[in-house]
Amino acid sequence: MKLKEIYNSTKPVISFEVFPPKIKSPEEKKHKMQALLCELSRLSKYNPAFISVTYGAGGGTRETTFELVLMIKDELNIQPMPHFTCVGSARNEILQYIKKFESHGIYNILALRGDPPRGEKKFVKPKDGFGYANELVEFINAKTGLGIGVAGYPECHPDCCSLEVDIQNLKRKVDSGAEAVITQLFYDNQRYFDFVEKARLAGINIPIIPGILPITSHNQLDKIVTLSGCALPAQFMADLEKNKNNPEAIKTIGLDFSVNQCKELLENGMPGIHFYTLNKAFAVKNILDRLEINKNEYSGV
Ligand code: FAD
Numbered sequence: 001m002k003l004k005e006i007y008n009s010t011k012p013v014i015s016f017e018v019f020p021p022k023i024k025s026p027e028e029k030k031h032k033m034q035a036l037l038c039e040l041s042r043l044s045k046y047n048p049a050f051i052s053v054t055y056g057a058g059g060g061t062r063e064t065t066f067e068l069v070l071m072i073k074d075e076l077n078i079q080p081m082p083h084f085t086c087v088g089s090a091r092n093e094i095l096q097y098i099k100k101f102e103s104h105g106i107y108n109i110l111a112l113r114g115d116p117p118r119g120e121k122k123f124v125k126p127k128d129g130f131g132y133a134n135e136l137v138e139f140i141n142a143k144t145g146l147g148i149g150v151a152g153y154p155e156c157h158p159d160c161c162s163l164e165v166d167i168q169n170l171k172r173k174v175d176s177g178a179e180a181v182i183t184q185l186f187y188d189n190q191r192y193f194d195f196v197e198k199a200r201l202a203g204i205n206i207p208i209i210p211g212i213l214p215i216t217s218h219n220q221l222d223k224i225v226t227l228s229g230c231a232l233p234a235q236f237m238a239d240l241e242k243n244k245n246n247p248e249a250i251k252t253i254g255l256d257f258s259v260n261q262c263k264e265l266l267e268n269g270m271p272g273i274h275f276y277t278l279n280k281a282f283a284v285k286n287i288l289d290r291l292e293i294n295k296n297e298y299s300g301v
Helices: 026-046 062-076 091-103 133-143 163-175 189-201 219-228 234-242 247-267 282-291
Strands: 013-018 050-053 080-085 108-112 147-152 180-185 208-212 272-276
Touching (some): 013 026, 013 208, 050 062, 062 080, 062 091, 080 091, 091 133, 108 133, 133 147, 133 163, 147 163, 163 180, 163 189, 180 189, 180 219, 180 272, 189 208, 208 247, 234 247, 247 272
Parallel strands (some): 013 050, 013 272, 050 080, 108 147, 147 180, 180 208
């Protein structure tokens, strides 16, 4: 099913994100890919509509992304959604790569600009490539029959001067053919609700799916805040700080927070939730069990 049909469901649509494991040797590759599939098989009973697979910054995971996508489809019988970025690719290479997905029975792709390569401050448009995601969306839309997802930023993309301008740029992606928006992770639902309201006022009428990353350890905190730039509610932050030397308490606080966050999102009619799994089943499983979203809730196949 393409994204447009997936989000036509009256039930909450659950989806997961994974990344290709870092691999040093062929033996390690076999082992790590199987371990990841094993984790994902523990989540398959929640009937995800799709599992998205990231594309390494700079295109470094091009082949492993492709292999993992096929493994998810063939071994778990779940629709994968590969991510793809404009970084370092010219149009002809892009077309070759994405057509391969289409010919292997993949229905959707997440089209991104990508970040500048490490050590560089600004994104540089590749020769004969694309400078912004909306150009990539337009290209994929013209050249393939894939359903296209794009990224959205409830707290504004870090390169952009204001949320209003960023939303106008999001609209370009929608006008170019995107069928759904998946958001950057966030912890303050109000910021997400405001973002959706502003996007609707700007004429964006496709589903905007909240991206949720449960916090299960204190180590994650700095990374999350630095990488995503998202704000943590003061009380949540204080609770995490107070318990920083108690890993079990952090887990409980983080999972309780995510359960409540998802509950509020679903109660307010959000079409689904996209979980950043960090390649582990434990946290998402705990949350979905407590939300009582199980295999009878939705069939995405
Ligand atoms: P764009 O939509 O092109 O926006 C980039 C910046 O340019 C924004 O500030 C925007 O306001 C501005 N802009 C957009 N269009 C125009 C225009 N036409 N004219 C002027 N300004 C414009 N990165 C990876 O490397 N691999 C992944 O797998 C990956 N997966 C992701 C999944 C999700 C759900 C999200 C939210 C992000 C993901 N990223 C990934 C990160 C993403 O690549 C970066 O955030 C990147 O900096 C922006 O990508 P984008 O597609 O949002 O870019």
